[in-house]
Amino acid sequence: MQRATDVLEFELDAILKSSHDNIVIADENGIVLRASPNCLSIYGKDVSYLVGKSVYQLEKENVFCPSVTARVLREKKEVQLMQQTATGRVVMATGVPVFDQQNHLVRVISFSHDLTELERLKEDYEKLRKQMEHYQIEIGELKPENIVIQSKEMERIWKLVHRVAQSDATVLFLGESGVGKNVFARSLHLNSPRRNEPFIEVNCSAIPESLFESEMFGYEKGSFTGAQKTGKPGLIELADKGTLFLDEIGELPFSMQAKLLKVLQEKKVTRVGGIKERTVDFRLIASTNQNLEEMVKQGKFRQDLFYRLHVIPIYVPSLRERKEDIFMLAQYFLEKFNKKYHMDKYLHPSIVDHLVHYDWPGNVRELENMIERLVITSETKAIYPEYLPFSIQKHPEVITTHQSLEKRNEPSTLKEAIEQVERQWLLRAAKQCKTTYEMADYLGISQPTVVRKLKKYRINSKMD
Numbered sequence: 001m002q003r004a005t006d007v008l009e010f011e012l013d014a015i016l017k018s019s020h021d022n023i024v025i026a027d028e029n030g031i032v033l034r035a036s037p038n039c040l041s042i043y044g045k046d047v048s049y050l051v052g053k054s055v056y057q058l059e060k061e062n063v064f065c066p067s068v069t070a071r072v073l074r075e076k077k078e079v080q081l082m083q084q085t086a087t088g089r090v091v092m093a094t095g096v097p098v099f100d101q102q103n104h105l106v107r108v109i110s111f112s113h114d115l116t117e118l119e120r121l122k123e124d125y126e127k128l129r130k131q132m133e134h135y136q137i138e139i140g141e142l143k144p145e146n147i148v149i150q151s152k153e154m155e156r157i158w159k160l161v162h163r164v165a166q167s168d169a170t171v172l173f174l175g176e177s178g179v180g181k182n183v184f185a186r187s188l189h190l191n192s193p194r195r196n197e198p199f200i201e202v203n204c205s206a207i208p209e210s211l212f213e214s215e216m217f218g219y220e221k222g223s224f225t226g227a228q229k230t231g232k233p234g235l236i237e238l239a240d241k242g243t244l245f246l247d248e249i250g251e252l253p254f255s256m257q258a259k260l261l262k263v264l265q266e267k268k269v270t271r272v273g274g275i276k277e278r279t280v281d282f283r284l285i286a287s288t289n290q291n292l293e294e295m296v297k298q299g300k301f302r303q304d305l306f307y308r309l310h311v312i313p314i315y316v317p318s319l320r321e322r323k324e325d326i327f328m329l330a331q332y333f334l335e336k337f338n339k340k341y342h343m344d345k346y347l348h349p350s351i352v353d354h355l356v357h358y359d360w361p362g363n364v365r366e367l368e369n370m371i372e373r374l375v376i377t378s379e380t381k382a383i384y385p386e387y388l389p390f391s392i393q394k395h396p397e398v399i400t401t402h403q404s405l406e407k408r409n410e411p412s413t414l415k416e417a418i419e420q421v422e423r424q425w426l427l428r429a430a431k432q433c434k435t436t437y438e439m440a441d442y443l444g445i446s447q448p449t450v451v452r453k454l455k456k457y458r459i460n461s462k463m464d
Contacts (some may be wrong), residue, residue, distance in 0.1 A: 017335030022112040044087040068095035069108045108116040151322040165191035171289040175316035181287040189243040197242030219272035239282040250290035257302045319360040333371040348382040355408035
């Protein structure tokens with residue numbers, strides 16, 4: 001009998017010493033009877049300190065916090081909880097009650113599993129995930145939305161924007177309405193050292209002249225009827241440490257031009273109704289669709305302000321000056337609005353000539369609005385020329401081109417007519433696509449068929 005008891009003791013000690021979990025055995029009163037040697041590394045207390053002490057006392061000392069054994073003694077059932085130990089460890093503790101034959105609780109055995117490393121890994125993973133999300137957002141912002149870098153001129157402008165973004169020099173974007181000057185301005189800010197600071201965009205044509213000063217410079221409390229009781233910072237103040245973008249600066253009221261010039265020179269602003277000067281640090285970007293030099297001659301724009309703005313002028317060409325971008329932009333907007341409206345529309349190849357030969361007085365903005373309208377209103381999956389606005393459908397240049405082709409190459413048989421149309425489609429596809437695989441997708445035929453027909457019509461192509 002004694003030998004059997006000794007063997008059980010040896011087995012129990014072996015279990016306590018070899019277990020990766022910390023094991024604590026307490027009696028029905030919560031007095032610790034045994035504990036694993038690894039309790040020192042987890043709970044910061046040696047076995048000799050724990051044995052003989054009440055779990056209630058150890059809970060007060062924050063050794064077991066909270067005590068899973070105490071919970072088991074109260075609830076008379078298995079309990080699982082998380083502990084934060086005095087040594088800074090995160091522990092998952094499970095307490096199991098042991099009952100005798102009369103169903104009296106006689107022992108509580110608790111198993112504590114150290115989750116500290118796992119928690120740290122989870123925290124590291126969460127930090128990494130948030131960092132990746134931040135980078136993805138940043139990369140998405142750096143990508144030039146609504147800018148198709150297809151033409152050499154647009155590529156040159158984009159490279160110039162990247163170069164000047166690293167400086168603090170004033171940039172003036174010139175060009176017609178709708179060419180994307182505001183998109184370039186935002187991209188310049190996002191590629192600059194100020195990218196994490198505010199980007200304040202002010203449309204100078206949208207603010208009434210009577211409110212312009214208070215909106216731009218802010219005001220002190222009680223400075224005029226209707227003013228907020230606490231006062232209000234102006235848009236210039238809000239751009240502190242960041243970028244101030246004055247869109248359509250040619251519409252800036254003449255009375256405000258001198259005050260803006262003073263702020264640009266001194267980098268200080270005084271609110272309406274106030275006397276305190278506030279120092280502001282911002283990078284200025286401006287844009288206009290007007291001829292500021294001509295406005296200076298007419299006395300509508302201050303010459304000193306013009307020279308202050310005209311540090312790095314960047315002209316953004318109109319859409320009709322970069323026709324090679326039109327089809328690519330149309331495809332970009334088509335994809336955008338297909339996704340927005342859960343559609344699967346596509347531009348029929350016959351629509352290309354109409355898009356390319358139209359002048360687009362509203363530029364990229366007009367093209368974007370038109371593609372959105374076509375995605376919503378076209379009755380078929382393919383978007384045909386008849387869905388285009390009348391002004392684009394009946395564009396003289398397109399009609400003249402088709403008429404001249406008909407007169408010059410009028411077919412005499414049905415076969416010749418089919419071959420003529422087929423050849424024109426192949427030429428158009430060869431111009432738009434970079435590979436024979438793209439041509440096949442564009443025309444809706446197989447790639448071997450494209451290769452065969454290119455040879456048939458002797459269309460020179462260096463495509464793969």
